[in-house]
Amino acid sequence: MEFPIFKTKIKGITQKFNLSDPEERKAYFELKAGKEIKKLRDYLKQKTFIAYILGKKNSGKGTYVKMFKEIVDEDRIEHFSLGDTVRQLDEVVRDKEKKKELILFLEKNYRGYLSLEEIISALEKRSTNFLLPSELILTLAKMEIAKRGKKAFFIDGFPRTLDQVSYSLFFRELIDYREDPDLFILIDVPEAVIDERIRWRRVCPKCQTPRNLKLLPSSKVGYDEKNKQFYLICDNPGCKGERMISKEADELGNEPIRERLKMDEKLMKKAFSLYGIPKILLRNCIPIEKAAEYVDDYEITPEYDYKWLSESSKVKVIEKPWQVSDDDGVVSYSLLAAPVVLSLIRQMVKILNL
Numbered sequence: 238m239e240f241p242i243f244k245t246k247i248k249g250i251t252q253k254f255n256l257s258d259p260e261e262r263k264a265y266f267e268l269k270a271g272k273e274i275k276k277l278r279d280y281l282k283q284k285t286f287i288a289y290i291l292g293k294k295n296s297g298k299g300t301y302v303k304m305f306k307e308i309v310d311e312d313r314i315e316h317f318s319l320g321d322t323v324r325q326l327d328e329v330v331r332d333k334e335k336k337k338e339l340i341l342f343l344e345k346n347y348r349g350y351l352s353l354e355e356i357i358s359a360l361e362k363r364s365t366n367f368l369l370p371s372e373l374i375l376t377l378a379k380m381e382i383a384k385r386g387k388k389a390f391f392i393d394g395f396p397r398t399l400d401q402v403s404y405s406l407f408f409r410e411l412i413d414y415r416e417d418p419d420l421f422i423l424i425d426v427p428e429a430v431i432d433e434r435i436r437w438r439r440v441c442p443k444c445q446t447p448r449n450l451k452l453l454p455s456s457k458v459g460y461d462e463k464n465k466q467f468y469l470i471c472d473n474p475g476c477k478g479e480r481m482i483s484k485e486a487d488e489l490g491n492e493p494i495r496e497r498l499k500m501d502e503k504l505m506k507k508a509f510s511l512y513g514i515p516k517i518l519l520r521n522c523i524p525i526e527k528a529a530e531y532v533d534d535y536e537i538t539p540e541y542d543y544k545w546l547s548e549s550s551k552v553k554v555i556e557k558p559w560q561v562s563d564d565d566g567v568v569s570y571s572l573l574a575a576p577v578v579l580s581l582i583r584q585m586v587k588i589l590n591l
């Protein structure tokens with residue numbers, strides 16, 4: 238799979254933006270893709286699309302879609318994760334009302350080799366080795382769409398298995414979106430990036446705000462002199478200086494999800510090889526030697542390091558561009574979400590022929 242490098246640098250423009258600030262982010266998109274955003278908004282007033290978003294676990298799928306919605310149109314675009322739907326089934330079959338609703342929908346819409354009774358009974362027993370049949374997954378995707386009405390959709394977590402890639406080719410007919418385009422969005426993120434995102438993840442034990450000690454610190458950093466460790470302090474206004482913590486398995490990075498990453502890669506390769514359905518290719522990394530030509534400095538993900546100044550009892554924060562090896566071992570910069578979303582916007586306009 239070859240993902241092209243996307244150029245977000247515009248000749249003659251020297252203005253810089255702080256992309257973590259929502260207002261500046263808006264101005265950034267206005268400057269770099271104002272025309273395209275307007276075209277998409279006009280399009281969405283009349284029409285829709287179905288986009289299947291595929292990428293490895295922790296590749297930032299949710300972040301990209303959320304930002305696309307924020308910039309283009311919050312009301313006419315919907316995003317759901319079929320993985321969430323499947324996880325919640327457990328709870329659904331335990332709730333009388335919700336279970337009734339689910340069965341009602343399935344009775345009307347499900348067709349497959351296992352009877353509904355067999356499926357529901359397996360769900361109730363929480364048998365973990367019970368793999369939900371693809372026909373059911375398809376019906377669940379249909380159900381999520383029916384809940385939300387006629388809108389443009391980003392669907393995350395479908396297809397989930399290799400055979401479901403073929404199902405997805407006919408999905409828009411199944412949900413009566415015949416006239417509206419469907420497309421795949423494939424996200425290429427090096428595993429080293431995923432590994433560090435997990436490894437340095439920190440979370441507030443009180444309000445659950447997620448941060449990253451290396452890549453996305455809060456505004457306050459503390460130092461534990463006894464353990465010689467730096468830590469983040471939650472800066473959520475409602476949370477009075479809670480010390481953020483790391484979850485136990487996180488220090489293992491990618492290791493516990495290795496099988497899952499392999500499967501995700503296979504799925505992407507399969508989707509990549511499809512003919513006839515348009516594809517958007519998003520790339521998170523850029524080789525260092527090409528960076529100056531293709532992107533602006535402020536679009537590159539910084540990394541943070543800390544130094545303890547014992548005389549003043551203060552933590553010094555050191556910021557520099559984060560260097561990471563891509564899956565072929567090429568030393569690269571990782572891009573912030575905004576330039577990747579910019580690439581998504583421009584490619585979407587092209588595919589929709591706007």
Ligand SMILES: [Zn+2]
Binds near residue numbers: 441444446
């Ligand atoms: Zn908090």
